[in-house]
Amino acid sequence: MKILISNSSDKPLYQQIKEQIIDAILKGELAEGDPLPSIRSFANDIKVSVLTIRRVYDELEQEGFTTSQIGIGTFVSTGNVELLRDSKRHMVEKKMQELIDKAKTLNITKEELNAMMDILYEED
Amino acid sequence: MVLHLVKKDILIAKKFVFVAMLVVIAVPLLIMLTAPSIPGFLPFLYMVVIGELLLLQAISQEEAKYPKAVALLCAAPYTRSAFVKAKYIFFILIFAYCCVVNTLLMLVINQQPNSLDLTAMLAVLLVSVIIYGIYMPIEFKYGLVKAKFVFMIAIFAFSLGPTIFATIFANFFANITIDFSALAAISSGVKNIVLALASIAVFGISMMVSTKIFSKKEL
Amino acid sequence: MSNILEVTGLNKSYKDFSLTDVSFTLPEDCITGFIGVNGSGKTTTIRAVLGLTQKASGTIKVFGKDMETNEQELKNRIGVVLDEGYFYDELTMDEMKSIIAPAYSGWSDKDYKEYMDRFSLNPRQKIATLSRGMRMKFALTLALSHGADLLIMDEPTSGLDPLVRSQLLEIMTDYMKQGGKGVFFSTHITSDLDKVADMLILIHGGKILFEKEKDYLLDNYRLVKGDVKALNDKNRKLFLNIQSTDFGFTGVTDKLSEVQKSISDIIVERPTIEDIMLAYIEGGRK
Numbered sequence: 001m002k003i004l005i006s007n008s009s010d011k012p013l014y015q016q017i018k019e020q021i022i023d024a025i026l027k028g029e030l031a032e033g034d035p036l037p038s039i040r041s042f043a044n045d046i047k048v049s050v051l052t053i054r055r056v057y058d059e060l061e062q063e064g065f066t067t068s069q070i071g072i073g074t075f076v077s078t079g080n081v082e083l084l085r086d087s088k089r090h091m092v093e094k095k096m097q098e099l100i101d102k103a104k105t106l107n108i109t110k111e112e113l114n115a116m117m118d119i120l121y122e123e124d
Numbered sequence: 125m126v127l128h129l130v131k132k133d134i135l136i137a138k139k140f141v142f143v144a145m146l147v148v149i150a151v152p153l154l155i156m157l158t159a160p161s162i163p164g165f166l167p168f169l170y171m172v173v174i175g176e177l178l179l180l181q182a183i184s185q186e187e188a189k190y191p192k193a194v195a196l197l198c199a200a201p202y203t204r205s206a207f208v209k210a211k212y213i214f215f216i217l218i219f220a221y222c223c224v225v226n227t228l229l230m231l232v233i234n235q236q237p238n239s240l241d242l243t244a245m246l247a248v249l250l251v252s253v254i255i256y257g258i259y260m261p262i263e264f265k266y267g268l269v270k271a272k273f274v275f276m277i278a279i280f281a282f283s284l285g286p287t288i289f290a291t292i293f294a295n296f297f298a299n300i301t302i303d304f305s306a307l308a309a310i311s312s313g314v315k316n317i318v319l320a321l322a323s324i325a326v327f328g329i330s331m332m333v334s335t336k337i338f339s340k341k342e343l
Numbered sequence: 344m345s346n347i348l349e350v351t352g353l354n355k356s357y358k359d360f361s362l363t364d365v366s367f368t369l370p371e372d373c374i375t376g377f378i379g380v381n382g383s384g385k386t387t388t389i390r391a392v393l394g395l396t397q398k399a400s401g402t403i404k405v406f407g408k409d410m411e412t413n414e415q416e417l418k419n420r421i422g423v424v425l426d427e428g429y430f431y432d433e434l435t436m437d438e439m440k441s442i443i444a445p446a447y448s449g450w451s452d453k454d455y456k457e458y459m460d461r462f463s464l465n466p467r468q469k470i471a472t473l474s475r476g477m478r479m480k481f482a483l484t485l486a487l488s489h490g491a492d493l494l495i496m497d498e499p500t501s502g503l504d505p506l507v508r509s510q511l512l513e514i515m516t517d518y519m520k521q522g523g524k525g526v527f528f529s530t531h532i533t534s535d536l537d538k539v540a541d542m543l544i545l546i547h548g549g550k551i552l553f554e555k556e557k558d559y560l561l562d563n564y565r566l567v568k569g570d571v572k573a574l575n576d577k578n579r580k581l582f583l584n585i586q587s588t589d590f591g592f593t594g595v596t597d598k599l600s601e602v603q604k605s606i607s608d609i610i611v612e613r614p615t616i617e618d619i620m621l622a623y624i625e626g627g628r629k
Contacts, residue, residue, distance in 0.1 A: 014562070039372075040372065040519065040520055049373075049541040051370075125445075125446070128445040128446070131442070186431065193429055193430055195429060198395060199393045199421075199423040200418060200446040200447065201414075201418045201447060202446050340397060
């Protein structure tokens with residue numbers, strides 16, 4: 001699992017970490033039932049406060065991505081396919097909304113946006 | 125706990141302890157050799173007073189050099205009262221040492237007509253407990269420098285020499301023989317108990333006062 | 344998550360200085376940095392926590408237990424590193440250890456030897472001959488060799504070169520890996536905290552100015568630079584503090600979006616702990 005945090009980004013640290021973990025889960029790099037690293041060692045390795053990791057883990061659990069068992073650890077949730085799919089869609093929808101908002105402020109029309117989308121999607 | 129603090133006191137004043145032990149042996153020898161007519165308990169009194177003040181002074185001096193060390197020890201599970209007790213136990217140890225040395229010297233020299241009996245020993249104990257019992261709380265409260273002032277006066281008075289003391293005592297004895305004969309009538313057993321109790325009382329009160337003072341002290 | 348240390352309503356007065364209503368909590372598994380300029384009350388607070396000085400009022404709880412009534416039991420679990428001159432310099436390190444060790448029921452000679460080796464300290468060396476860095480390492484050795492669950496350190500890094508400082512920080516993080524531990528250290532060198540602190544408590548003039556997670560501070564506060572002319576009474580209030588020169592202003596704010604709405608041409612950067620600390624202090628003075 002690759003977690004890279006940027007100190008110069010505007011996004012809060014915990015959010016960067018959370019999103020990258022969710023990314024890893026959705027891409028399958030972290031499979032269902034896989035354990036997440038312990039809070040302390042994780043915090044140490046990526047040089048962030050334990051409190052931040054704790055918040056990340058709490059939110060991941062709240063949002064259903066992980067389950068934690070006291071004394072054992074935190075694991076990627078199993079059988080939450082619906083949720084994950086919804087999450088995937090949700091994530092993309094969120095990005096799309098951001099895109100649309102930006103386009104509107106820059107006076108780019110829906111047609112232009114769609115055209116741009118067609119071109120860029122093929123480029124990958 | 126307390127014993128470790130006593131060990132600490134000995135450790136920080138290592139050099140002085142050695143010197144003091146020698147002085148304690150030397151003092152009575154000197155007195156007995158230069159003024160053999162002195163009543164037996166006087167050299168002993170000198171031994172004890174000089175030994176106690178010397179050693180305890182030396183330790184207090186070392187402590188005063190490194191005042192924060194006490195802070196570190198008190199930040200550890202050593203209690204304030206343990207600190208105080210350690211000093212008082214040290215006093216007892218010195219006294220015990222003096223008793224042993226004195227007894228050994230008596231056996232070796234074997235010339236003193238007025239050998240030390242229990243009453244005299246307890247009397248000396250009481251005197252030194254009173255002196256020390258007043259000195260210690262003063263040192264705890266006001267620090268070494270001011271307490272030293274008191275100590276200086278005591279040392280001065282005592283080092284005026286056996287002669288002055290002997291004169292005073294002789295006159296004292298001469299004038300108050302009547303009272304003393306009455307005292308002498310009291311059985312030595314009772315005297316001993318009174319002296320012992322008085323010593324314990326003064327010792328205990330002084331320790332309590334010192335503990336109270338030290339508990340409130342800023343470290 | 345339990346609290347390792349809870350200070351509530353601590354008050355203490357000296358002639359020229361007082362601690363006023365100092366309250367804070369240290370959560371478990373956190374390194375807490377106690378920051379403030381010289382004379383702000385850090386050492387006084389620590390001494391009050393350790394019972395080295397009498398407090399006028401307030402409660403201090405360690406591991407959930409009251410310090411006054413459980414003093415010995417709690418001190419047994421606390422490792423202490425104090426600033427200067429806390430040893431009998433005439434003694435060797437081993438002799439000093441022989442005085443301190445018996446006070447702690449959890450003392451481990453094995454740990455002691457390991458740390459002495461790790462720090463390359465010769466136990467038979469006289470303390471008076473040690474450099475400042477070595478003295479601190481020795482103090483740390485003593486503090487870490489009795490199974491302490493809480494480390495309290497007063498300015499452990501001041502006067503040390505960067506290499507020794509980073510060694511100390513590394514030891515701190517290693518210590519925390521054991522779990523169930525806490526570290527509370529005071530410093531005015533905030534760059535050390537940038538690296539290891541989880542929580543930050545700022546004290547100034549004997550009062551606590553803030554008690555926040557370090558990442559929270561760094562995530563939410565921004566350093567904003569812009570044209571002085573763009574400042575007005577209204578948007579000045581958005582900043583903790585503003586410093587202006589003829590060439591522009593620099594301000595610290597946690598209301599970035601509002602600032603962006605009010606002033607268009609600005610540079611935004613992440614602040615350091617020091618920036619935030621100074622902004623709080625300077626801002627509070629006005």
